[in-house]
Amino acid sequence: MRKRIKTLLALLLTLTGCGVKDSTTDKSSTAETADPLLQREMKEVPMEFSINDISSFEINPYIYGTFIEHIETCIYNGIWSEVIMDRKFYAPIGKDVSQWSIKKGTVDSGSESPFEGKYSPVLNKDSSIIQRGIAVDSKNYNGYLYAKGNGTLTLIYTIDSKEVRKEIKVSSSDYQKYTYSFLSPSKTKKATLEILSDTDNISIDSLSLMPEDNYYGMRKDTLEKLKELNAPFYRWPGGNFVSGYDFYDGIGDRDKRPTKRNLNYIGLEDSFANDADRLASDLINIGSLGFYGAFEPNDFGLDEFIKMCRYLNAEPNIVVNSGLGSAQMAKDEVEYCNGSEGRYASLRPQKESYNVKYFSIGNEMNGDWQLGHTDINTYTERHNTFAKAMKSVDPNIKIIAVGDNASSWTQAMVNACKNQMDYTSEHFYAERVEDNVKEHILSMKKQAEMRINNHRSINGIGDIKIAIDEYAYMNAEAPSRMKDGMGIASGVNEMIKNGDVVSIACYSSTVNATQGQIITDNFASYLEGSGYALSLYKDNLKNHYLPMKYRLSAGDEYYEAIMTINKEKTEVALAVINTTDKILKFTNRLFKKGITQDIVQGEFLESTNSSKGDELKRTKRTLNAEYAVVEPRSISVTTLKL
16 A cells, blocks of 8 residues: 555655656646636746655644743733733822823722732712723623622713713622623723722722623634634643742632732742832833733633643643742642542542643753743752652642753753653744845744754764753744744644654744734734644644655746545545745546545735735635646645645
């Protein structure tokens, strides 16, 4: 069978810029001249293929994974649907970094008996607080707040000069949850919420307002795009964020989870001489990062992450905090996820195990930018302590260890921790080349090649595979476009070719940041170039690599191709990156039916000239039985039945 396939494929493929480069085929044939796509004059640029033996390794679908981190608007205002900022009152009203202000009357801080955290504002008679700049769509919303006291609170939403009022009768000596709903009359980013009291001493806290169509707190539109993305593997919660993250803060009742300073991005509490310096730093960082870059409300925690992954039919990968965290914390986290008994297993909202198979111990602990960074000898001891503690709860988990095979770090990790790791993590960010598409793509390709080749050279690496669980282009002022999508596809091509050692890969990031696969505003979500590329590959490529050789064109013209075949040897998938303005065509005289193509096209526009991904489009189609075309400026996968 293998010999037959090799022979057939060797005969099958000759790819040219304007016609069939085949001595047995007449270029003036009816099929060719009738095709409207070929009615332009183009320079012929041959791309000649030869097929080698089918690879013995299976391509792990987790190569098409992705990564979410609590940074900027990736989670909040991206995946999460809450529209109230600082809903749990991190700071006193009207002071410091509060997102609220006093509109009239007197409001006490409520620091003596807070519902959560340090403050629960106390409203007095005819006093009110207000938050501005709330984004609401013209749809139904559900809201609630916790309050205690005796009197009436009036919630006044002002939406495009129209008022929506909701009265809440409060009658309780302890905090109670009060719910309400309303239909927003219009769409705006400038709605306000005023909360007015008709009596003294009404305490409030933990407000919420979400669109009615949310799913477990997550945005419907973003989840739809996540479904379209079809990533099979999600890494969370960091990234640099994880080294300052306290897992205990992210479980239990969302309304009682504390709002915390984002330690990785705005500094440790003890790094400031006094409160004034700390608050000054907070204000500066809120200005540059946004509120959710500076503070973590812990509304999206471990339970929400698992809920999202199961909804998306994706495998979760949880990163434990080996920076400022402890082995005990990591052990408790595994127990919470997978344990059948114990304190933290009993706190899990469901009796059944979450069955999390993949855990990463730390993030980039090789770098001095990371909270809790240490020298390699200290860290190998730390890693082993963490791994043993975690496996004492569940010995079947798979552990991804911090690596850096661009230095001696990974070699030292293998020497000291080989029996306590299943994968070694590698991260890279390719340099952007804005004015040269070919070099832009090669920048990503070369980074992947370097990390993979270095991994192969590590002494004693054995069966430990590589998890490239954070990769992208370097940050840009705006999101990725078609060029980035092509570059990402090229990087994944290298991972597929080396699937015997690359088992997992996670693009960074999934939503927003500066290079998200999905970009959101307050009301809508759309796929970017990187998202199109990865979903295209995940949906169409087969599970075995089919090595081949081909000749690239000279100069700035750039093509790249890769072929895969299914395990049953009944279908092949040819992926082609075509950066040129030429139409490529290959003959199909051997396969007369079942030819399909999935293609993404777009212009090479910079982000500042784009319109929410409108210049990108994905098309699925059935092709002519005798030939197929690959259109200009595209990433395509053509499926051929054997």
